[in-house]
Amino acid sequence: MSIPTTAGRPEKAIRALDVSDSLWRQSIRQLRKNKLAVAGFAFIAFMFLICFIGPLFSPYADGKINPANMHQPPSAKHWLGTDLLGRDVLTRLLQAGRISLTVGLASMALSMTIGTVLGIVSGYYRGVVDQIIMRVADLLFTIPGLPILFIMGALMSDWKIPTDYRLYLVMLMLSIIGWPGVARLVRSQMLTLREREYMQAADVLGLSDKRKLFRHLLPNVFPLLIVIATLSIGGAILSESALSFFGLGVMPPTPTWGNMIDAANNVIDFEKRPWLWIPPGLAIFLTVIAINIFGDGLRDVLDPKQNTSR
Amino acid sequence: MRTYLLRRCLYMLLILIGASLLIFFLYSLTPGDYVDNNLSLSEERKAELREIHGLNKPILERYVNWMANMFKGDFGYSLAQQRPVLDLFQDYIWNSFLLAVVSTFFTWFFAVVVGVLTAYKQYSLLDTLVMVGIFAAMSIPSFFIGLFLIKVFAVDLKILPPGGMITTGSRAVGWEYVAQVLHHMLLPVAVMVLLGVGSLTRYFRSNMLEVIKQDYVRTARAKGLKERTVLYRHALKNAMLPAITLIGFELPGLFGGSIIIEKIFNWPGIGQLYMQSFTVRDYPLLMGFTMFLAILTVVGTFISDILYHTSDPRVRL
Amino acid sequence: MNSLIEINNLSTYFESGAGTVKAVDDISFRIREGETVCIVGESGCGKSITAMSIMGLVDEPHGKVVGGQIRFGDKDLLKISKEEMRRIRGNDISIIFQEPMSSLNPVITIGRQIMEPLMLHQKLNKKQAYARALELIELVGISRAEQIAASYPHQLSGGMLQRIMIAIAISCGPKLLIADEPTTALDVTIQAQVLETLRQSKEQSNMSIMLITHDLGVVAEMADYVIVMYAGKIVEEGDVEELFERPKHPYTRGLLKSKPIIGQRAEQLYSIPGQVPSPLELTESCYFHDRCESCIPICRIRQPKLSEVAAGHLAACWLYEEEAEA
Numbered sequence: 047m048s049i050p051t052t053a054g055r056p057e058k059a060i061r062a063l064d065v066s067d068s069l070w071r072q073s074i075r076q077l078r079k080n081k082l083a084v085a086g087f088a089f090i091a092f093m094f095l096i097c098f099i100g101p102l103f104s105p106y107a108d109g110k111i112n113p114a115n116m117h118q119p120p121s122a123k124h125w126l127g128t129d130l131l132g133r134d135v136l137t138r139l140l141q142a143g144r145i146s147l148t149v150g151l152a153s154m155a156l157s158m159t160i161g162t163v164l165g166i167v168s169g170y171y172r173g174v175v176d177q178i179i180m181r182v183a184d185l186l187f188t189i190p191g192l193p194i195l196f197i198m199g200a201l202m203s204d205w206k207i208p209t210d211y212r213l214y215l216v217m218l219m220l221s222i223i224g225w226p227g228v229a230r231l232v233r234s235q236m237l238t239l240r241e242r243e244y245m246q247a248a249d250v251l252g253l254s255d256k257r258k259l260f261r262h263l264l265p266n267v268f269p270l271l272i273v274i275a276t277l278s279i280g281g282a283i284l285s286e287s288a289l290s291f292f293g294l295g296v297m298p299p300t301p302t303w304g305n306m307i308d309a310a311n312n313v314i315d316f317e318k319r320p321w322l323w324i325p326p327g328l329a330i331f332l333t334v335i336a337i338n339i340f341g342d343g344l345r346d347v348l349d350p351k352q353n354t355s356r
Numbered sequence: 357m358r359t360y361l362l363r364r365c366l367y368m369l370l371i372l373i374g375a376s377l378l379i380f381f382l383y384s385l386t387p388g389d390y391v392d393n394n395l396s397l398s399e400e401r402k403a404e405l406r407e408i409h410g411l412n413k414p415i416l417e418r419y420v421n422w423m424a425n426m427f428k429g430d431f432g433y434s435l436a437q438q439r440p441v442l443d444l445f446q447d448y449i450w451n452s453f454l455l456a457v458v459s460t461f462f463t464w465f466f467a468v469v470v471g472v473l474t475a476y477k478q479y480s481l482l483d484t485l486v487m488v489g490i491f492a493a494m495s496i497p498s499f500f501i502g503l504f505l506i507k508v509f510a511v512d513l514k515i516l517p518p519g520g521m522i523t524t525g526s527r528a529v530g531w532e533y534v535a536q537v538l539h540h541m542l543l544p545v546a547v548m549v550l551l552g553v554g555s556l557t558r559y560f561r562s563n564m565l566e567v568i569k570q571d572y573v574r575t576a577r578a579k580g581l582k583e584r585t586v587l588y589r590h591a592l593k594n595a596m597l598p599a600i601t602l603i604g605f606e607l608p609g610l611f612g613g614s615i616i617i618e619k620i621f622n623w624p625g626i627g628q629l630y631m632q633s634f635t636v637r638d639y640p641l642l643m644g645f646t647m648f649l650a651i652l653t654v655v656g657t658f659i660s661d662i663l664y665h666t667s668d669p670r671v672r673l
Numbered sequence: 674m675n676s677l678i679e680i681n682n683l684s685t686y687f688e689s690g691a692g693t694v695k696a697v698d699d700i701s702f703r704i705r706e707g708e709t710v711c712i713v714g715e716s717g718c719g720k721s722i723t724a725m726s727i728m729g730l731v732d733e734p735h736g737k738v739v740g741g742q743i744r745f746g747d748k749d750l751l752k753i754s755k756e757e758m759r760r761i762r763g764n765d766i767s768i769i770f771q772e773p774m775s776s777l778n779p780v781i782t783i784g785r786q787i788m789e790p791l792m793l794h795q796k797l798n799k800k801q802a803y804a805r806a807l808e809l810i811e812l813v814g815i816s817r818a819e820q821i822a823a824s825y826p827h828q829l830s831g832g833m834l835q836r837i838m839i840a841i842a843i844s845c846g847p848k849l850l851i852a853d854e855p856t857t858a859l860d861v862t863i864q865a866q867v868l869e870t871l872r873q874s875k876e877q878s879n880m881s882i883m884l885i886t887h888d889l890g891v892v893a894e895m896a897d898y899v900i901v902m903y904a905g906k907i908v909e910e911g912d913v914e915e916l917f918e919r920p921k922h923p924y925t926r927g928l929l930k931s932k933p934i935i936g937q938r939a940e941q942l943y944s945i946p947g948q949v950p951s952p953l954e955l956t957e958s959c960y961f962h963d964r965c966e967s968c969i970p971i972c973r974i975r976q977p978k979l980s981e982v983a984a985g986h987l988a989a990c991w992l993y994e995e996e997a998e999a
């Protein structure tokens with residue numbers, strides 16, 4: 047039983063009035079009504095700010111090794127204590143956050159770019175190109191992501207990749223895992239969009255392929271892409287942390303949240319010095335949950351058709 | 357239907373051959389292998405071992421041999437453990453299966469019940485709490501929550517064992533053995549349920565929300581059926597239908613073990629075996645395991661496909 | 674005849690993002706035992722919401738019965754507990770819907786769906802319920818009952834499914850059967866069969882029927898008494914013959930005029946100009962005034978009350994009010 051049919055009409059009328067308002071502004075206004083999503087966004091912003099600016103105000107930002115000061119429990123001087131080299135854990139946590147967040151963002155950007163381009167090419171030109179791209183995507187789906195990541199991580203170690211470069215390779219690895227999902231989604235969207243009337247209208251008008259792509263199709267896939275992009279940052283941060291925890295991702299001295307938790311692999315640190323590994327774990331958890339909640343709010347606003355939660 | 361099945365099988369085969377190529381060449385890109393890394397071996401012995409295992413042959417020939425053996429059911433020979441890979445799998449796989457099957461059961465159970473309840477009470481406080489819980493569960497780094505729970509329950513409270521499947525050195529048999537295993541299973545199962553329950557609950561909740569809007573649910577209510585009957589018989593049956601296809605996708609998880617959880621909880625499963633072999637670069641085993649996962653995934657997807665085509669009375673004809 | 678159900682001042686409102694929609698606004702009527710009452714009006718005028726209000730199935734939290742009384746026997750259906758209401762649904766009052774195709778559960782067999790209320794309300798065991806289900810299938814004019822009972826909804830046609838819906842609705846011998854546009858979704862030839870099934874079931878059990886429709890042909894064929902609704906209000910009601918022969922309200926006249934008459938050729942079929950007003954924009958006035966051919970000044974500023982214009986014939990229109998000039 048639904049609201050009587052006439053009830054729909056005034057709403058439509060109101061919506062029609064809003065056409066002058068841009069879709070984006072309207073979406074933002076709608077998003078602001080979702081308190082949970084706003085809180086998520088605020089936390090993400092806070093995390094970025096504190097990680098990128100915070101260390102500038104820390105007296106321990108140089109990361110100097112101070113053996114006299116090792117393994118201090120949390121105190122007024124060192125809020126989260128110090129590690130086995132006498133470095134301030136809080137400062138290190140923020141510096142690690144920079145790397146982890148950057149890895150998340152960069153690998154997201156990379157897999158979105160690869161996935162979108164391949165998805166569009168696949169869905170638009172179809173034929174042999176489509177076949178090749180989609181079979182490769184199928185192939186990457188066949189082997190679960192974690193073992194592939196582990197293999198690639200081990201390859202890096204065996205090739206003796208300098209630790210400085212590992213960071214970038216980890217981003218690349220994550221996007222190798224990430225792009226097939228994006229490509230499939232974009233492709234299926236392209237295929238449905240192609241069939242829509244306005245695309246046929248564009249055909250009738252004789253618009254060129256490129257124009258059709260960029261003026262008509264892309265704007266339609268864009269909202270969906272933003273949602274996937276947001277959610278995939280969270281996934282990338284999680285994968286990176288697991289990889290680095292097992293010593294197959296980014297390695298010390300470059301700190302990431304994942305390799306900081308590596309301290310837990312040492313029995314004494316694990317049992318007696320929880321300040322070394324619990325804060326980075328919480329940082330990952332809170333950041334990812336904020337991203338997921340915000341991403342879900344975005345989905346509600348930008349992609350009402352796929353609305354899965356509310 | 358028959359041609360569809362045939363085409364589907366052929367495609368499965370092709371994808372698996374592609375996967376085998378990917379796996380084989382990914383591993384053979386790596387410089388050094390078990391023989392190289394083993395410092396205790398003399399140069400002559402190394403050469404001898406290479407000869408025995410065909411490691412000095414051209415790469416393509418090695419691939420063809422590997423593939424040919426796999427078709428015969430031979431997944432290779434573990435150099436580190438000096439046993440056929442499949443034998444090793446048989447030792448470890450059932451431990452993995454035990455963990456996976458129990459946690460899968462509880463995951464589905466919780467997801468269905470909570471999904472139904474929240475869909476019925478949409479927008480209630482319970483619903484909001486569950487939604488936040490779902491996001492939390494989906495955002496937990498698996499290795500961290502494992503470590504955290506071990507720290508709390510095993511190290512601090514000392515009420516649960518920190519890992520393993522039985523108490524070290526224990527020779528318990530019969531019921532005592534079962535009790536020990538159950539005791540050791542508690543934490544890893546809890547973590548696995550926690551990790552899986554979020555997305556599945558969300559899935560059931562949205563399926564249910566879709567279903568309870570349907571006309572036939574209104575009819576069921578109009579018949580005066582109890583709300584419980586309406587939800588669990590009329591609505592859930594329809595909401596479960598698309599979920600049946602998920603069963604196939606559980607296959608790799610059921611037999612492939614959970615690399616991270618088994619490693620953290622020191623559970624003697626196939627994922628733990630994989631991590632062990634990693635440190636010594638036991639390539640035949642690693643390749644065999646990855647290929648095994650690929651086969652499970654492909655077969656699982658196939659099963660899901662078949663289930664999708666047979667489960668709904670509307671498409672059964 | 675005794676009245677079976679009395680609806681007094683029933684109001685059901687819906688909250689939409691843009692405001693409150695008075696889907697049913699202060700309506701009163703009654704249905705006598707064994708009587709067929711038809712409720713007519715354009716779509717969106719509150720007919721179905723009235724039915725759902727009686728069934729206690731208004732969609733919460735968006736919609737809510739905000740006031741009034743529904744007297745059924747010695748009870749007020751709006752006051753009794755949910756559990757008590759549930760026991761009345763499908764047992765004393767039952768309903769069939771517009772869309773037979775989607776109103777039956779696609780994954781449960783037909784037989785099972787007929788058996789459910791029998792086992793629940795009549796406390797029949799499985800075997801008895803199955804036997805009764807087969808009887809009911811035959812009663813609504815479908816042969817091969819056993820085969821039908823074992824089949825799933827998608828295997829039957831719309832007309833058959835609607836008759837199955839009737840079988841379910843009459844299974845427990847209800848006192849009132851609400852039929853919400855039961856024939857609208859069906860082919861014309863099937864419509865007659867379904868109406869015939871309805872009429873036969875009624876004759877066998879002396880139940881009352883509340884038939885919701887916008888098809889005046891159906892009204893003429895089935896009704897004893899007719900209620901005309903417009904924008905959530907009753908604008909006219911009376912015995913079917915009286916109302917068809919001497920319609921008073923301009924809206925009813927319009928409806929009757931727009932009905933094609935067989936054997937009479939018209940240049941163009943009449944249609945009432947304009948649309949039902951948006952329920953959000955209603956102001957104190959006769960809601961029909963801007964579509965009315967006989968609109969007078971007072972129609973724009975005050976709402977007419979439903980009052981007797983002839984014996985047993987009520988209309989809400991200023992044209993028949995003495996005080997119209999006052």
